[in-house]
Amino acid sequence: MSLAPSAQQRGIPMTAIPNDANPRDRGGPAQPLLIVEGLKKHFPIRGGLLGRAQAWVQAVDGVDFVVGKGETLGIVGESGCGKSTTARLLMHLMTPDSGDIIFDGDAVGTLRGLSVRDLRRQMQMVFQDSYSSLNPRMTIEDSIAFGLVAQGTSAKEARTRAASMLRMVGLTPDMFSQRYPHELSGGQRQRVNIARALTMSPRLLILDEAVSALDKSVEAQVLNLLQELKRKLELTYIFISHDLNVIQYISDRVLVMYLGKAVEIGPVDEIYRAPKHPYTRALLSSRPSMDPRQRMHAPPLSGDPPNPINPPSGCRFRTRCPIAEQVCSDNVPLLGSVEGGEAHPVACHAHRPGSGHSAAPTEGVVH
Ligand SMILES: Nc1ncnc2c1ncn2[C@@H]1O[C@H](COP(=O)(O)OP(=O)(O)OP(=O)(O)O)[C@@H](O)[C@H]1O
Ligand code: SF4
Numbered sequence: 001m002s003l004a005p006s007a008q009q010r011g012i013p014m015t016a017i018p019n020d021a022n023p024r025d026r027g028g029p030a031q032p033l034l035i036v037e038g039l040k041k042h043f044p045i046r047g048g049l050l051g052r053a054q055a056w057v058q059a060v061d062g063v064d065f066v067v068g069k070g071e072t073l074g075i076v077g078e079s080g081c082g083k084s085t086t087a088r089l090l091m092h093l094m095t096p097d098s099g100d101i102i103f104d105g106d107a108v109g110t111l112r113g114l115s116v117r118d119l120r121r122q123m124q125m126v127f128q129d130s131y132s133s134l135n136p137r138m139t140i141e142d143s144i145a146f147g148l149v150a151q152g153t154s155a156k157e158a159r160t161r162a163a164s165m166l167r168m169v170g171l172t173p174d175m176f177s178q179r180y181p182h183e184l185s186g187g188q189r190q191r192v193n194i195a196r197a198l199t200m201s202p203r204l205l206i207l208d209e210a211v212s213a214l215d216k217s218v219e220a221q222v223l224n225l226l227q228e229l230k231r232k233l234e235l236t237y238i239f240i241s242h243d244l245n246v247i248q249y250i251s252d253r254v255l256v257m258y259l260g261k262a263v264e265i266g267p268v269d270e271i272y273r274a275p276k277h278p279y280t281r282a283l284l285s286s287r288p289s290m291d292p293r294q295r296m297h298a299p300p301l302s303g304d305p306p307n308p309i310n311p312p313s314g315c316r317f318r319t320r321c322p323i324a325e326q327v328c329s330d331n332v333p334l335l336g337s338v339e340g341g342e343a344h345p346v347a348c349h350a351h352r353p354g355s356g357h358s359a360a361p362t363e364g365v366v367h
């Protein structure tokens with residue numbers, strides 16, 4: 001259980017205020033599309049004859065962030081830090097252990113809020129593996145139309161819509177609608193997955209390593225398509241990638257995760273120009289860059305991340321941090337408030353006034 005007061009206790013409304021001008025945009029442009037607070041998922045490791053939980057993988061451990069309407073939030077972090085688990089929790093593909101997910105003012109999965117079914121109309125996800133995301137026995141047209149028919153749209157109308165979605169992602173229906181997934185290239189299949197995700201007219205698209213398996217030229221084309229669709233359809237994106245150059249290109253803000261925790265969040269230019277967290281610095285300095293102005297001088301990351309079953313006490317990064325001190329093992333550094341407040345919060349004692357870290361700024365000054 002999170003010890004932080006819930007969103008409701010802190011006065012965030014649990015049902016949205018209607019916006020008459022645009023019924024889909026229920027709270028107006030100033031209201032975040034998504035508020036995530038205290039999101040937590042620990043996976044049991046079962047063993048023994050009775051299959052009881054012997055240990056818990058702390059995959060996502062109290063993550064907070066906000067996504068504004070129309071923005072792209074990039075999520076980065078090493079393999080296993082909890083990016084995909086966070087995405088799946090947002091989609092309710094698995095149930096969080098605790099935490100609040102508030103979509104345009106409506107708390108998800110609560111009696112008076114937004115049902116999971118309604119959430120999935122407004123939030124869709126595209127995965128890395130373009131092939132396994134599609135049914136190999138269904139034509140492209142049927143795959144795209146499937147969700148619409150399941151929601152009660154007539155077969156004829158669903159086919160028309162599938163054709164228009166194919167056109168929107170740059171595939172000619174005459175050439176592609178009757179093909180099967182194995183008859184497409186990886187880039188074409190990923191375009192189909194994007195078309196399928198967009199058939200329900202979602203407002204938020206989660207892209208989990210959606211371009212990572214594509215070669216560089218196809219990746220660039222799909223990234224440009226995503227930018228164009230975002231503008232045309234007024235979408236909001238959560239974009240997960242291990243590629244720091246792609247994240248820089250596509251994101252407005254960036255969330256950095258380390259071992260199940262959010263450690264830094266802020267505008268993309270600021271994070272790349274002046275990262276605050278020692279982990280973000282190390283991550284960025286390990287990025288290959290042809291441009292000498294983009295190279296970081298912090299020491300690159302060394303060693304592997306610790307075991308998420310038994311993470312270090314205090315700051316989880318302390319075992320790899322070049323400036324760790326006693327306070328870093330004694331106290332968990334907090335990220336700070338996610339609503340309003342700091343534009344570039346960081347979970348590091350070296351940046352918290354009065355934390356006891358020798359590099360911390362003097363009282364009242366946050367740098
Ligand atoms: N169903 C599960 N059961 C047990 N552990 C799991 C399960 N799913 C994920 N994990 C563990 O949770 C942690 C976070 O996994 P997750 O897939 O979210 O990482 P990720 O950041 O997406 O990594 P990658 O960049 O490799 O995709 C990992 O240690 C992983 O092994
Ligand atoms: S809290 Fe301490 S160990 Fe963690 S990143 Fe900051 S200085 Fe390093």
Ligand SMILES: [Mg+2]
Pocket residue numbers: 083084085
């Ligand atoms: Mg992943």
